[in-house]
Amino acid sequence: MSAGTEARMDAIEIQPRLADMARRSVEINGLQEQITVIREDLREYAKTAGNGIYDAITVNPPYMPVTAGDQNVNEHYAIARHEIHCTIEDIASACCRLLRPGGKLFMVHRPSRMLDIVETMRRYRLEPKRIQFVHPNTRSEANMILIEATRDGKPDIRLLPPIMVYNDEGVQIV
Template sequence: MQVALHETERIDDLLTHDLKIIQSEEVFAFSLDAVLLARFCTVPPRGKIVDLCSGNGVIPLLLSTRTPAAEIWGVEIQERLAGMGKRNIELNGLQDRLHMVHADLKQIHRTLGASGYDLVTVNPPYLPVPAGEQNRNEHVAAARHELFCTLEDVVASSAKLLKTGGKMAMVHRPNRLVDICTLMRQYRVEPKRVRFVHPRQGEEAMMVLIEGIRDGKADMRTLPPLFVHEEGGRYCGELHAVFYGEKSELEAGGQKSPENERNRG
């Protein structure tokens, strides 16, 4: 389907399942963290999924390749990005089960309904609002800094959306992991799986992927680290397979525990 492009926008190939995406360096272009989150989280074969801080809707697009029947909502507070997300859904002909909502995540449970979702994903702004000058590009500033929502807002809103046994998955910076786990427990989302992402072996982690279960039991597993680059700067084999659609999920991130997670919570 053809859709209108605004100034500075382009259409890129998502490299998997023939998906295309509208992006703009001036407004929003997705990065590695969004791809990793979409391939790390535990996706239900059916049911309902919400992606908070959705930007141009890249995570809902990628999640659609991992579940044949689940309905997916993206939630974005910036009107221009929400509009871009809607056009991305139309561009890929996924209007039957993907939706983009222009809304504040702090109130989204009033719009979409509370306690009814199987999975909430979120790639939130990583940085607190700076005391000094911030990026003059409002879209870039909002993507980087907690201008519209804090980390607590993100966790609290996710918890309100989830049904008992539903999962929340987030990507963030490792220096916020203690805060994330503390807030998840405060809002009754038990941390279950954590995976650190490193640029390459021998370097500190640059990202952390974490998944929790609403009203789950205490039993957190630390998965093997993911090293993005091999020697020579090539992507590692696991990431290459994910990028090009050979695998639908990260290998270690997708491992299931010996006991059925729904039974053990």
């Protein structure tokens, strides 16, 4: 990129403590001109920010429904890991409003939720385009999934080669 054309990014965080940590990190790294941390509930954000304002959105939402597994006693961890304030449906709805037509949504999630994610994205005009599984090593099943979707895209999905984090000797390769 040439000078003055750096991408601008907004980071939306519902938890005040984590939003403050993110703001401090942005300042420490001198990125205030590029990154704005906004303490907001994603479900309400489009009402104040407007529709179709983003070219791309990256999300790493809570992985587990409220009813799944034991919730951490630490409120901050529980909110980050369980769908207490934000479900897959909330994410898809908000992203549909916030993305311009043709805009991209990039999601990191758990493979066990893949069908829920794809079904929900499609209900909100977010067409999954590329899916890639992340495996700890060649002997383990995937523990993460990367999904790219396009707002108002046509049906056409590609399954990309898997990513292996460690080789068979336990040496990190990614």
